[in-house]
Amino acid sequence: MLQFAPHPPKVIEEFPAKVVGVTDGDTITVLRDREQIKIRLEGIDAPERGQAFGTKSKSELSKLVYRKSVTIQKTGTDRYGRTLARIEVDGKEAAEEMLKEGMAWHYKEYSTDEALSELEINARSANIGLWSESNAIAPWEYRSRQKSHSAPIVSSGGETRGAATPSESPAGSYWLNTSSNTRHNAGCQYYNNTKRGRACTASEGKACGTCGG
Numbered sequence: 001m002l003q004f005a006p007h008p009p010k011v012i013e014e015f016p017a018k019v020v021g022v023t024d025g026d027t028i029t030v031l032r033d034r035e036q037i038k039i040r041l042e043g044i045d046a047p048e049r050g051q052a053f054g055t056k057s058k059s060e061l062s063k064l065v066y067r068k069s070v071t072i073q074k075t076g077t078d079r080y081g082r083t084l085a086r087i088e089v090d091g092k093e094a095a096e097e098m099l100k101e102g103m104a105w106h107y108k109e110y111s112t113d114e115a116l117s118e119l120e121i122n123a124r125s126a127n128i129g130l131w132s133e134s135n136a137i138a139p140w141e142y143r144s145r146q147k148s149h150s151a152p153i154v155s156s157g158g159e160t161r162g163a164a165t166p167s168e169s170p171a172g173s174y175w176l177n178t179s180s181n182t183r184h185n186a187g188c189q190y191y192n193n194t195k196r197g198r199a200c201t202a203s204e205g206k207a208c209g210t211c212g213g
Helices: 054-065 094-100 114-125 139-149
Strands: 013-024 027-032 035-041 069-077 083-089 174-177 182-185 198-200
Touching: 013 035, 013 054, 027 069, 035 094, 054 083, 054 094, 083 094, 094 114
Parallel strands: 035 083
Antiparallel strands: 013 027, 013 069, 027 035, 069 083, 174 182, 174 198
16 A cells, blocks of 8 residues: 555646546546646545446536646656646635545545545535445445456366356346346445345346446
8 A cells, every 4th residue: 555644745746737528537638738638636536437426426527627727736647657636726626626525535545635534524424425325335446346347267177268248147246136126237336235135147137227237
């Protein structure tokens, strides 16, 4: 785990830019001197597209920054080559606003910023945004489940092949909410997480509108 001091990381470069794209609730693309730069918001992690509030989170960030002139306060580069930065827009800090609205998690594995942590706690207490869900699943956990679900399968003879397709998935790869007859895949926040339910196969129930079953 990376360790940081309990305050915002040091800004190593600051420059103006215009937001020309929003990927999701924590990633944007900006234009600087005719160069497009992918920016990952420092200190937060937003719901993935397949998660509850994934689309809403992207929409909220878009309303905040899209097509606006912003100040990029670069703090580093992540493992995917994206610029890590704090985004100042209209006198506000984008990551802080996303946490205030309950549209992201404080990314505690990579940030110990006490201010961001407090904003998440406040949103949780007020049941704002994604915290209105009683069983909200963090995006890093969601990604881990998705990765596990798509892992190669090793046969008894030692042969490695791709992950099972829906038609050949064994019972347990899916979860059936027996109250609503809705099927959830292993990456869904509702997988094994409903009041009534059981393991099922891909042919049972109706597909979840969020994860696609």
